[in-house]
Amino acid sequence: MNTEATPGENAPRVSVVMGIAGVDVYLQAAIDSILNQTFKDFEFIIVVDEGDSSMGQQILALYPKENRIRILQSPSLGGLAHALNMGIGQARGEYIARMDGDDISLPDRLMEQVRFLDENKDVAVLGCRVPMIDSNSRKINREFPYYQTNKGIRRALPFRNPLMHPALMFRKSALLAVNGYKYGNSAEDYEMFIRMARNPDLKFHNLDKVLFTYRRHNLQATNLNRVKSNYYEKSGFLFTEFLRSSSWRYLGGILVMHPIVYRIRMFFRKQLRGNAD
Numbered sequence: 001m002n003t004e005a006t007p008g009e010n011a012p013r014v015s016v017v018m019g020i021a022g023v024d025v026y027l028q029a030a031i032d033s034i035l036n037q038t039f040k041d042f043e044f045i046i047v048v049d050e051g052d053s054s055m056g057q058q059i060l061a062l063y064p065k066e067n068r069i070r071i072l073q074s075p076s077l078g079g080l081a082h083a084l085n086m087g088i089g090q091a092r093g094e095y096i097a098r099m100d101g102d103d104i105s106l107p108d109r110l111m112e113q114v115r116f117l118d119e120n121k122d123v124a125v126l127g128c129r130v131p132m133i134d135s136n137s138r139k140i141n142r143e144f145p146y147y148q149t150n151k152g153i154r155r156a157l158p159f160r161n162p163l164m165h166p167a168l169m170f171r172k173s174a175l176l177a178v179n180g181y182k183y184g185n186s187a188e189d190y191e192m193f194i195r196m197a198r199n200p201d202l203k204f205h206n207l208d209k210v211l212f213t214y215r216r217h218n219l220q221a222t223n224l225n226r227v228k229s230n231y232y233e234k235s236g237f238l239f240t241e242f243l244r245s246s247s248w249r250y251l252g253g254i255l256v257m258h259p260i261v262y263r264i265r266m267f268f269r270k271q272l273r274g275n276a277d
Contacts, residue, residue: 012068014042014110014169015091018099019074019083021049023058026102026215029137031059033104035066039111042097044069045090047083051076081181081188088175096175100166102215104133109211113169116207123150124174124202125193128211130164135215144214146206153204157197158238158249159256163204165189167212174202186230191237198244228259 016034020027034044048055048071056071063069072090074083088096095117097110113126130144147153147162156162178195181188196202235254242250255261 011092012041012043013093013114014039014095014097015087015093015172016042016044016097016099016110017047017084017087017091018045018101019047019080019087020055020101021080022052023055024102027059028062030099030101030103030105031063031069033106034099034110035063035068036107037105037110038107039114042068042110043092045072045087046070047072047074047087049074049076049083079183079188081183081185084188085180088172088180091172094172095169096172097169098166103166104137104213104215105167106211106213109167110169112207112209112211116205117169117171120205122201122203123205124171125163125196125204126169126207127163127167127205128207128209130167130212130214131210133213133215137215139213140216142216148206148208150203150205153206154197157194158241158247158253160253161187161190161193163189163193163206164212164214167214177202185233185237186226187234187237190234194237194241227262231257231259231262 018030031044031046034042046056046059046069048059050073053073056073060069060071070090072083072086074086078086084098095114097113099105109128113128117123117126129146132140132142132144134140144164145156145160145162147156153162174196177199178192181192185191193204196204234257238250238253238257242248256265
């Protein structure tokens, strides 16, 4: 099992980091979508829950000749934040690309993101347009809300998470500057983006290109049934940011994200989509 980092002159440009708690029907397609990228200079770090010691072996058995895959084992109590921090700590690449085990990266994703970051040294976090697919990989009539510019993303942050986490590529230096993810939140990405936004020199951007598809299915940890518990966690760090910044926008975000307000918004959004059809 390949686990050790070997930094040096031959280090890859990109480290793709995925954290998984189990092997399901979507995992192989997600892994294949990374291995089939047109950009080849990457390593693929998959951090698995040590509670199931067979997971890493199952993955490696699917790809016996694939030397870009490295398997790490994360403590069961650590959760996704710990797994991602472990992957980042072991990453040798200048850029860190996130990936989840149930989504699909389109073939040119890494190439397009590397090209943009190479040409735009001020951008620290880069995403793209993200349509959604269902459990059978069929497109659904929904797209993750799109904010392109650093200004637009920062304005949206107090009210919602404007960045599709598994579609992002980061400068590793930017992740290290904020000490990575914090433990204990199911919205570990959103909390980290808010901390990143405290530094005006860390800029966000979303490419106006579809490079990733996000899968909605009933097995997800972020299933809509968990909206209420997620709200409690988000409210906590939004209120903390209000105390730090004295910006009333974060209190507005707490109101906008309330489950009742959320359901009302979803109802009217469906009505508008229905009228458009």
